[in-house]
Amino acid sequence: MAHTIEPASSGRAKCRGCGQVIAKGELRFGERLPNPFSDDSDMTLWFHPQCAAYKRPESLAEVLEGSGVDDEAALTVIIDFGIQHRRTPRINGIRRSPSARALCRSCKEPIVKDDWRIPLVIFDDGMFNASGYTHLSCVLEFFETRDILERIRHFETEPLSDEDLAEISDQLN
Ligand SMILES: [Zn+2]
Ligand SMILES: [Zn+2]
Known part of the structure; x- marks a missing residue:
């Protein structure tokens, strides 16, 4: 399944990037990866979009454009920087x-x-x-x-x- 950007359905999920809660209704980035504990299911890791721009730039870049996140231009700058400076x-x-x-x-x-x-x-x-x-x-x-x-x-x-x-x-x- 493709990565996603969608409003948080609860205020319980924590961002994998910073460890803080993602507020209910806030747009969040979901990185979908194969579940290491199961052959035929995916898992979704949730992030604040800004935390994903810093820590998972390539993955966020796949779905950011036109996603409705307000600071898309600023996030794109962070993404490009992280891809150029790989560490x-x-x-x-x-x-x-x-x-x-x-x-x-x-x-x-x-x-x-x-x-x-x-x-x-x-x-x-x-x-x-x-x-x-x-x-x-x-x-x-x-x-x-x-x-x-x-x-x-x-x-x-x-x-x-x-x-x-x-x-x-x-x-x-
Ligand atoms: Zn975060
Ligand atoms: Zn040193």
Whole structure:
């Protein structure tokens, strides 16, 4: 079955991209995939359209045009960017490193405690799996762009203070 964009029939489904509830009546994107637990059925993963534009750009692009989502033009820009910069859909926010145990996926050096790190996820078999971290200072090397601030902010799990944001923007520029 093809992917779909349709109003949420209840307010219970959570977005696979950000983990937040999709409000009843809001347009949501449904990515249809073969069900790994059954040979002859599909499963549908629901997303806010904006979260899908960031994390599942190719799939959303298949059904976005003329779907009635209000910010179609803005979402198309996000989709094209993610397709051009193939690793950016893996970005899942930003956190200060709680320890010095993780190695950066880009430079392979440890990410020291309290340094900013970008969590990565890889979509596989209908799930996003944690796939390590990169230094904020390795962003250009790893993602081939520094233009990721909005994407980081979209998936931030704790609100960033103005000071944090200034520090992050500084390191990205
Ligand atoms: Zn979402
Ligand atoms: Zn690094």
